[in-house]
Amino acid sequence: MKIDIVNVSKLFGDKAAVDNVNLSFDKAGFIGIIGRSGAGKSTLLRMLNRLSDATRGEILVDGTDVLALRGAAKRAWQNQCAMVFQQFNLVPRMDVASNVLHGLLGRRSTLTTLFNLWSAEDITTAFGILERLGVAEQAAKRAEALSGGQQQRVAIARALMQDPKVILADEPIASLDPMNAQIVMDTLKRIQTEDGRMVIANLHTLDTARRYCDRVIGMRDGRVVFDGTPAQLTAGVARDIYGADASFSEAATSTALETLERDTDYAVTMLGD
Ligand SMILES: Nc1ncnc2c1ncn2[C@@H]1O[C@H](COP(=O)(O)OP(=O)(O)OP(=O)(O)O)[C@@H](O)[C@H]1O
Ligand SMILES: [Mg+2]
Numbered sequence: 001m002k003i004d005i006v007n008v009s010k011l012f013g014d015k016a017a018v019d020n021v022n023l024s025f026d027k028a029g030f031i032g033i034i035g036r037s038g039a040g041k042s043t044l045l046r047m048l049n050r051l052s053d054a055t056r057g058e059i060l061v062d063g064t065d066v067l068a069l070r071g072a073a074k075r076a077w078q079n080q081c082a083m084v085f086q087q088f089n090l091v092p093r094m095d096v097a098s099n100v101l102h103g104l105l106g107r108r109s110t111l112t113t114l115f116n117l118w119s120a121e122d123i124t125t126a127f128g129i130l131e132r133l134g135v136a137e138q139a140a141k142r143a144e145a146l147s148g149g150q151q152q153r154v155a156i157a158r159a160l161m162q163d164p165k166v167i168l169a170d171e172p173i174a175s176l177d178p179m180n181a182q183i184v185m186d187t188l189k190r191i192q193t194e195d196g197r198m199v200i201a202n203l204h205t206l207d208t209a210r211r212y213c214d215r216v217i218g219m220r221d222g223r224v225v226f227d228g229t230p231a232q233l234t235a236g237v238a239r240d241i242y243g244a245d246a247s248f249s250e251a252a253t254s255t256a257l258e259t260l261e262r263d264t265d266y267a268v269t270m271l272g273d
Contacts (some may be wrong), residue, residue: 031199
């Protein structure tokens with residue numbers, strides 16, 4: 001699958017949230033989008049998935065402009081690019097297995113969904129995915145009873161139920177503690193490498209982008225200001241992406257993944273004393 005974002009802009013009033021972006025994705029890699037708050041990361045992902053319309057431009061998927069799709073064709077595209085959100089967006093009081101089966105919503109008739117008439121095959125698939133992501137034991141529990149990390153894995157399972165070519169993740173670990181953040185990122189990475197799906201993830205922090213991504217895109221004020229490998233993402237480049245203000249520091253854009261390691265080192269040191 002080849003995705004070409006061509007001259008895409010999104011205006012809110014006279015402010016460009018996304019300002020003439022051009023990007024191509026033609027490999028099923030792990031792509032990270034970074035940038036400070038308000039840079040336009042979410043707006044870009046939402047346009048890709050058609051949750052939000054573009055003001056200008058085209059998004060060509062194997063040559064077809066998905067921004068122009070309507071009705072069933074639009075839903076078919078949305079099935080191909082499943083979204084994962086920071087707040088999981090599960091149905092809290094519904095059991096985990098049903099939440100996952102709801103990933104089929106775009107593929108099954110309303111009637112089927114209404115009466116919960118999932119086929120045996122669908123149910124087997126759902127349990128297989130839950131097992132793969134290490135949350136099968138939670139299948140009968142209400143989603144709200146799970147930890148954040150478990151809920152995000154259920155949300156990823158729901159996305160996988162669509163068998164998407166692309167997974168779009170908007171800050172998938174921003175609400176998680178360091179340990180769960182790592183489990184969720186490892187899960188997304190596995191899905192990318194083992195299944196050959198493309199993952200495009202908005203990430204709040206540099207260290208996560210460096211650790212998991214094959215390609216990092218830096219956005220600033222709605223524009224793409226960096227597109228390269230983690231190795232090319234030097235401190236100077238990062239300063240440019242996040243804005244060259246004096247308060248910039250790696251620590252300020254660091255998730256807790258590194259902190260976790262530092263804490264562990266610290267604990268070991270303490271024990272050694
Ligand atoms: N529905 C909206 N109405 C008006 N302005 C909006 C709307 N959605 C986003 N914006 C504006 O567009 C710009 C880009 O927002 P966006 O949410 O895409 O940024 P972001 O990079 O995802 O930020 P964050 O890291 O905080 O999630 C911001 O200036 C924001 O205030
Ligand atoms: Mg955002």
